[in-house]
């Protein structure tokens with residue numbers, strides 16, 4: 001079978017490796033169909049990911065068709081659509097024992113610290129497998145992973161029901177966080193970015209209020225949208241200092257700031273301000289199994305839109321071209337999909 005391997009930053013080589021043959025009783029052989037490329041993959045491609053050694057096989061957001069199952073597998077049958085969580089956890093550390101396994105002390109993510117799915121067939125254990133209902137397309141299946149990030153992060157802070165929300169950053173992640181906040185009953189949602197293209201996609205996904213912080217200062221934008229109500233929960237999904245600064249400085253006293261962004265440069269926060277305003281800062285790390293399940297449910301019932309986020313598709317053999325396209329398009333592209 002074909003495997004795409006990245007021997008060093010900026011390179012992809014195709015090699016021929018054997019199809020996995022023997023399955024353990026709890027394992028499922030997947031025929032990989034579509035793989036999504038996200039910002040973290042691009043960091044790896046550029047040699048700028050802090051925790052990814054080379055060579056690496058990428059691919060952590062994907063959809064597949066079940067090819068074969070181990071003797072004890074009950075969740076799926078061959079021919080069904082599926083995906084799986086890419087997290088390898090130890091099960092023994094403190095966080096794992098407390099059910100906080102998405103923050104496992106020994107976490108390895110497939111496609112980064114462990115081999116990913118950029119190949120024709122891939123084996124996963126049943127417990128990390130998620131069945132995709134017939135009503136979900138293979139492209140929607142690819143989006144389950146980032147949607148699960150939205151599901152998880154919008155459960156981190158206080159209940160969003162009736163609250164006003166700001167999501168800073170309208171990339172794939174911020175977009176899906178905003179959609180989830182809406183689905184969880186937030187009152188008003190404002191999404192910000194410096195890219196009108198991305199803000200337009202947020203609108204297509206049903207997030208009506210957008211703000212380009214290059215055109216209107218953040219403070220003025222939130223004042224004109226929320227008025228005296230202000231906003232109570234902020235999601236940082238840009239991963240830059242400027243975005244974090246305006247959220248901390250403007251969220252209502254006693255409010256919540258949820259951190260999704262991965263910062264290339266460690267930001268400085270005015271901690272005096274955090275203390276004085278009694279702000280709550282929450283980290284948000286990927287997802288747990290129930291977030292994947294909720295993601296599938298919310299895509300299937302139409303509450304989360306994924307179609308407007310998909311910019312372009314490339315065949316497997318053009319993996320490298322997909323990266324070149326992303327580099328050239330910059331903020332004029334969102335999700336790019338590799339079709340096997």
Ligand SMILES: NC(=O)c1ccc[n+]([C@@H]2O[C@H](COP(=O)([O-])OP(=O)(O)OC[C@H]3O[C@@H](n4cnc5c(N)ncnc54)[C@H](O)[C@@H]3O)[C@@H](O)[C@H]2O)c1
Pocket residue numbers: 038039040149168169170171172173174192193194195198213237238239240242243259260261262263284285286287331
């Ligand atoms: N915590 C998690 O589990 C998790 C999972 C996936 C991705 N991430 C991280 O979340 C962040 C967002 O991911 P993405 O794939 O959407 O990335 P992305 O780069 O596509 O989106 C970031 C967006 O922020 C915008 N932006 C830049 N400066 C801004 C500013 N000052 N104010 C508002 N917006 C600004 C950019 O124009 C861009 O549209 C990244 O840092 C990524 O590494 C976290």
Ligand SMILES: [Zn+2]
Pocket residue numbers: 037038039040041060061
């Ligand atoms: Zn990703």
Ligand SMILES: [Zn+2]
Pocket residue numbers: 089090091092093094095096097101103104105106107
């Ligand atoms: Zn662990």
